[in-house]
Amino acid sequence: xxxxxxxxxxxxxxxxxxxxxxxxxxxxxxxRALAARLGVPFLDSxxxxxRAANMSIPEIFERDGEAFFRDKEARVIARLLxxxxxxxxxxxxxxxxxxxxxxxxxxxxxxxxxxxxDVLWMRVRHKDTRPxxxxxxxxxxxxxxxxxxxxxxxLADLKVVSDGETSIEAMVDRVLAxxxxxxxxxxxx
Numbered sequence: 001x002x003x004x005x006x007x008x009x010x011x012x013x014x015x016x017x018x019x020x021x022x023x024x025x026x027x028x029x030x031x032r033a034l035a036a037r038l039g040v041p042f043l044d045s046x047x048x049x050x051r052a053a054n055m056s057i058p059e060i061f062e063r064d065g066e067a068f069f070r071d072k073e074a075r076v077i078a079r080l081l082x083x084x085x086x087x088x089x090x091x092x093x094x095x096x097x098x099x100x101x102x103x104x105x106x107x108x109x110x111x112x113x114x115x116x117x118d119v120l121w122m123r124v125r126h127k128d129t130r131p132x133x134x135x136x137x138x139x140x141x142x143x144x145x146x147x148x149x150x151x152x153x154x155l156a157d158l159k160v161v162s163d164g165e166t167s168i169e170a171m172v173d174r175v176l177a178x179x180x181x182x183x184x185x186x187x188x189x
Contacts, residue, residue, distance in 0.1 A: 012187045013040050013085040016108035017179065018077075021153055022146060023092040024123035025113035026162045030171045031089040037172050041086035045094060048076045057091075058134070074099050081107035092145075096152050105157075109185050111175055112156035117146050119164035158182070 017034065019027035028044060035042035046057060049072050053060055060069050073091060077100050080088050088108070094100050095110065104110050115123075121139055135141040153159075158178040162171060179185050 013038055014185055014187055016081055016083075016085050017087045017175075017185065018081075018104045018108045018110050019087065019089045019113065020095040020104075020110050020156055021092070021113040021162075022115060022120050022149060023142075024120040025092075025115045026123075026168070026171060027089040027113055029168050030113060030162070030175060031087045033168045033172045034175055035087035037176070038087070041084065043080050043083070043086055043088045045073060045076050045080060045088065046091045048080065049073060052076070070097060073097075074103075078103050092149070095156065096149060101155065109158065109179070109182060110156040111158045111160060111178060112153045113162040113171075114153070114159050115162040115164065117143060119162070120146065122164065 017031075019031040019034075021027055031044075032042045049060070049069070050056060053072070055063070057069065060072075070093065073094055074097060077088070077090065077094060081103055085108075090100075095104070095112075101110070121142055124142065125138065158175075158181070160171070160174045160178050166174070176186075
């Protein structure tokens with residue numbers, strides 16, 4: 001008899017699953033594992049921007065500013081949502097823009113990975129790839145971003161707790177369980 005390892009992953013993806021949430025919530029790691037489990041493409045909006053610009057996100061922020069980056073980000077997200085259904089990981093600020101939320105709502109389903117501030121801090125505190133945390137007090141900056149952004153992330157279609165202790169595979173199970181509540185996203189083969 002086959003072992004049941006959680007929600008079925010044998011379904012067909014009808015629309016793109018868009019991972020949203022704070023930096024350090026696990027959007028890329030969980031998104032990549034989810035795409036592998038479902039056998040669909042994994043896309044990362046930040047990686048697409050880096051590839052197109054041929055420079056890192058901190059370099060884009062420094063040279064062209066955040067407004068320029070956010071405009072490019074919106075264009076990339078809109079383009080990726082037009083591709084075949086897959087799993088799309090977005091940067092922490094992407095879901096804040098009305099136009100991105102609307103595009104995601106129209107063409108996909110948003111899944112917010114919700115993590116407590118201390119979990120996020122443990123994950124990002126030693127990384128220098130977060131331009132918004134290049135401040136005199138990065139923890140205070142992260143705390144401010146958390147306070148400002150969580151009400152907007154609460155608008156996501158689905159929320160999944162990322163507690164910092166659960167394995168990536170178990171997180172994928174949690175996301176699949178949440179997606180199973182949406183018949184417009186997963187269909188059994």
